[in-house]
Amino acid sequence: EAQVTQNPRYLITVTGKKLTVTCSQNMNHEYMSWYRQDPGLGLRQIYYSMNVEVTDKGDVPEGYKVSRKEKRNFPLILESPSPNQTSLYFCASSHRQGLIKNIQYFGAGTRLSVL
Amino acid sequence: LAKTTQPISMDSYEGQEVNITCSHNNIATNDYITWYQQFPSQGPRFIIQGYKTKVTNEVASLFIPADRKSSTLSLPRVSLSDTAVYYCLVGPVSSGSARQLTFGSGTQLTVLP
Numbered sequence: 001e002a003q004v005t006q007n008p009r010y011l012i013t014v015t016g017k018k019l020t021v022t023c024s025q026n027m028n029h030e031y032m033s034w035y036r037q038d039p040g041l042g043l044r045q046i047y048y049s050m051n052v053e054v055t056d057k058g059d060v061p062e063g064y065k066v067s068r069k070e071k072r073n074f075p076l077i078l079e080s081p082s083p084n085q086t087s088l089y090f091c092a093s094s095h096r097q098g099l100i101k102n103i104q105y106f107g108a109g110t111r112l113s114v115l
Numbered sequence: 116l117a118k119t120t121q122p123i124s125m126d127s128y129e130g131q132e133v134n135i136t137c138s139h140n141n142i143a144t145n146d147y148i149t150w151y152q153q154f155p156s157q158g159p160r161f162i163i164q165g166y167k168t169k170v171t172n173e174v175a176s177l178f179i180p181a182d183r184k185s186s187t188l189s190l191p192r193v194s195l196s197d198t199a200v201y202y203c204l205v206g207p208v209s210s211g212s213a214r215q216l217t218f219g220s221g222t223q224l225t226v227l228p
Contacts, residue, residue, distance in 0.1 A: 003156075035218070043159070043218035044204075059217070090158045103149070106158025 001045040002027045006091050006107035013081055014115050020111050021076045023091030032074040033058070033104070034066065036087040043090065049074055081114040088112075119203050124223040133190045135222050137203030140184050148179060148186045151202045153221070159202060163188070190224075198226045 004025045013019055027030065033048040035058075045058030049068040063085055065077040074093075078085060088111050092104040120138040127133045139148070147166050151159035163170055165177040165186070176189040190197060200221040 040220065042220040045217065088156070092158070102147075103161045103164070104151075104159070106160070109156060109158055111156075 002105070004093055004105050004107040006089075006090055006110050008110060009108060010111050012113045012115065015082055016080050019078050019081060019112075021078075021089060021112070023074045023076065023107060025074075025091075025093040025105070026071050026072065027093060027105065028071065029093035029095045029105070030071070031102070032068065033092045033094075034064070034074070034076045035090045035092065036060065036085075036088065037109075039089050046076070046089075048093075078112065081112075083114050086112060086114045119205055119219055121201075121219065121222045123155065123201050123220065124225070126225050126227060127193055128227050129194055130192050133193050133197075133224060133226075135190075135201055135203075135224065136185055137188070137205075138185045139203070139205045142183050142205055143207070145207045146183075146205050147207070148177065148183075149204045149206075150175070150177065151218070153200045153202065154158045159218070162201075186191050193224075193226045195228060197224065198227045199224060 007022045018045050030051050034046040035043045037043050044060045046060055046064050047058050048067040049055040052071050055066050055068055068074055088109050090105040090109050093101050094104045147164055149164040150162045152162050153159040163172055163175050163177045165179050167179050170177045178187045201222050202218050202221040
């Protein structure tokens with residue numbers, strides 16, 4: 001089954017404790033992205049990657065890092081989490097084949113609370 | 116990037132047809148219009164995409180007038196399970212466009228019994 005898998009689904013941590021949220025897709029997509037979703041602000045892109053070893057900042061990259069060492073994986077790293085990073089995070093991947101292009105497939109989400 | 120404007124919320128009743136309109140006055144020549152649906156605490160899911168005129172699939176129809184400055188998502192005979200947030204996105208779908216499809220705040224559709 002084609003899917004984007006995020007782990008963990010829920011995470012409670014404390015300020016300053018480094019954490020990684022993993023994302024993996026099995027569709028051989030070139031593009032992957034991370035979003036955060038906050039009430040009233042919709043989905044905002046954090047980082048995106050067009051291919052292996054190619055990443056770039058989205059709208060709200062401060063406080064986050066990413067890496068793309070393999071095509072299928074795109075982890076999100078919070079080196080020193082702060083309470084304002086408490087949010088719902090989504091990973092997405094996309095392709096551009098056929099008539100329907102650049103459709104983004106989303107993971108189930110990771111709800112992060114930073115105390 | 117084309118800015119989009121959608122109603123914040125809409126209510127409907129089961130069995131009715133629902134039309135959600137999105138305005139995108141500065142749409143560019145190579146921009147496509149894509150709609151996503153999001154249920155609470157789930158990731159958005161693709162519904163439909165179009166460039167001009169009308170597109171129909173098993174879930175919805177998308178109407179795009181000739182000037183492409185707006186588009187209308189039509190959901191036939193909605194049910195309670197169609198209660199969700201609907202996002203209209205406008206942007207290019209060529210290489211390098213993963214950055215450029217920005218989600219706004221969407222339209223909260225509530226279907227009432």
